Amino acid sequence: MQAEIFRTCAGTQEKLTRLKPQEFIKEPFSFDTLEQKRNDTEQRLINLHPEIKFERFEGFGAALTEAAASSWMKLSDSNREKLVRAYFSSEEGIGYTFGRISIHSCDFSISPYSYVEDGDMTLETFDISHEEDAVIPLIKAAYRYEKDLKLLASPWSPPPYMKNNGEWQGGYLKPEFYQLWADYIHRYITEMKKRGVEIWGITVQNETRHHQLWESCVYTPEQEAEFVKNTLGPTLNDTDTKIFVYDHCKERIFERCLKYYSDPKLKKYISGIACHWYSGDHFGEIELCKKAFPDKFVIMSEGCTYSMEKGMHKSDAWQQSYKYAHDIIGDLNAGLTAFIDWNITLNEKNGPYHWREGRSYCDAGIFCDTENNKLVYTPNYYVIGQFSKFIRPGAVRIGLSSYTSMLETTAFMNTDGSIAAVIYNTGNCEIKYILRIHGMLLERTALPYSVETVIFKNQL
Numbered sequence: 001m002q003a004e005i006f007r008t009c010a011g012t013q014e015k016l017t018r019l020k021p022q023e024f025i026k027e028p029f030s031f032d033t034l035e036q037k038r039n040d041t042e043q044r045l046i047n048l049h050p051e052i053k054f055e056r057f058e059g060f061g062a063a064l065t066e067a068a069a070s071s072w073m074k075l076s077d078s079n080r081e082k083l084v085r086a087y088f089s090s091e092e093g094i095g096y097t098f099g100r101i102s103i104h105s106c107d108f109s110i111s112p113y114s115y116v117e118d119g120d121m122t123l124e125t126f127d128i129s130h131e132e133d134a135v136i137p138l139i140k141a142a143y144r145y146e147k148d149l150k151l152l153a154s155p156w157s158p159p160p161y162m163k164n165n166g167e168w169q170g171g172y173l174k175p176e177f178y179q180l181w182a183d184y185i186h187r188y189i190t191e192m193k194k195r196g197v198e199i200w201g202i203t204v205q206n207e208t209r210h211h212q213l214w215e216s217c218v219y220t221p222e223q224e225a226e227f228v229k230n231t232l233g234p235t236l237n238d239t240d241t242k243i244f245v246y247d248h249c250k251e252r253i254f255e256r257c258l259k260y261y262s263d264p265k266l267k268k269y270i271s272g273i274a275c276h277w278y279s280g281d282h283f284g285e286i287e288l289c290k291k292a293f294p295d296k297f298v299i300m301s302e303g304c305t306y307s308m309e310k311g312m313h314k315s316d317a318w319q320q321s322y323k324y325a326h327d328i329i330g331d332l333n334a335g336l337t338a339f340i341d342w343n344i345t346l347n348e349k350n351g352p353y354h355w356r357e358g359r360s361y362c363d364a365g366i367f368c369d370t371e372n373n374k375l376v377y378t379p380n381y382y383v384i385g386q387f388s389k390f391i392r393p394g395a396v397r398i399g400l401s402s403y404t405s406m407l408e409t410t411a412f413m414n415t416d417g418s419i420a421a422v423i424y425n426t427g428n429c430e431i432k433y434i435l436r437i438h439g440m441l442l443e444r445t446a447l448p449y450s451v452e453t454v455i456f457k458n459q460l
Helices: 033-039 066-073 077-088 135-143 175-194 221-235 250-261 283-292 317-334 379-388
Strands: 002-009 014-018 045-056 059-063 098-103 150-155 201-203 242-249 272-276 297-302 338-343 345-347 366-369 374-377 396-402 407-413 418-425 431-437 440-446 450-457
Touching (some): 002 379, 014 379, 045 407, 045 418, 066 077, 066 135, 077 135, 077 366, 077 374, 098 135, 098 338, 150 297, 175 221, 221 250, 242 297, 250 272, 250 283, 272 283, 283 297, 317 338, 317 379, 317 407, 317 418, 338 379, 379 450, 418 431, 418 440, 440 450
Parallel strands (some): 059 098, 098 150, 150 201, 272 297
Antiparallel strands (some): 002 450, 045 396, 366 374, 396 407, 418 450, 431 440
């Protein structure tokens, strides 16, 4: 049984590097006590148990914001193709199968905009042609490599005239505009479909709990529940688009699920809950949601690294990238359904964006150096790729145990029978381990702060 091994490591500057294949060996056994002690593999084990299967995983992806799309559009044809291939090709890239897009503007749009004129009470002026400038071309380019791309669309705010404060920032959706806003979302789904873009799912509102400096809208749990149950759910019932609630940080997702899923009429409209990673690990929240409601999705709809350091070449880029390794492993082991990174790309100034002045500068897996027509790959791209390239849609998580928490590990069985185990060494020294499955052993040394993926065909 031969294993393929790929590794990303700051110390060796390996970036999704294919290592020399390695053969599993049969676990030695002897009736001789001294011989048994000499060859005992009791120590350093990571056990894989494919007999135990957990939830199905749907895939990885990133946000195709206007900032990303407009930066991509400024590159040469060859570099545009290279970037899309790097993300969406499962053979030559890291195999993304999800994308997140905004319903009209978000903070990572060039400027605020909606699809209707201010005060339009009939949607007579509804027009999504703005998205034809950059976002739809990027989506269509991604389709060439991933024809089953799943798009999750999120509003950052209804148009200001529908809100109590009449502004893009904060406030709440007036109840008298519930139906008009639901019709607006339905119209968006319909118009995108006319342009060859299928909206797989929508979230009710990005970051339901915060009044941001940019487009935002607050929903209490009661407001969101009422809107979905009585208006949005019935309005979208003639579409195949899934509805996801909350779309904010992980620490509150279980209490939201308890509230929403306890109402049978509301529950039937909801496919799952979406969350962000900005409030810490809270892997237990995901685990509780999946244990209590195994038929409902839990999707990581946004997470990114950021700092007050501007530019494409950040001094702490490698250190930041390992947040992805830690969070993805914790999320997957808790039962996450899909993982969607934030901006798939940005320009050399970490934008474009608006209303974010004085805030931190977000990172991307690949930056578009539009001034020099270059692509700049960051460690984030390679670390995420250690998962997304090898844990494919439809894979199921399998049982495992590890002798040390210093090696954070997850393992999945793909639909073709292959097993992918990802091991992240969280420490600054080498750690030896033995991957063990069905009495077969693979002895490895995890380098400091390395992420390695071991892939092999399960033969039993």
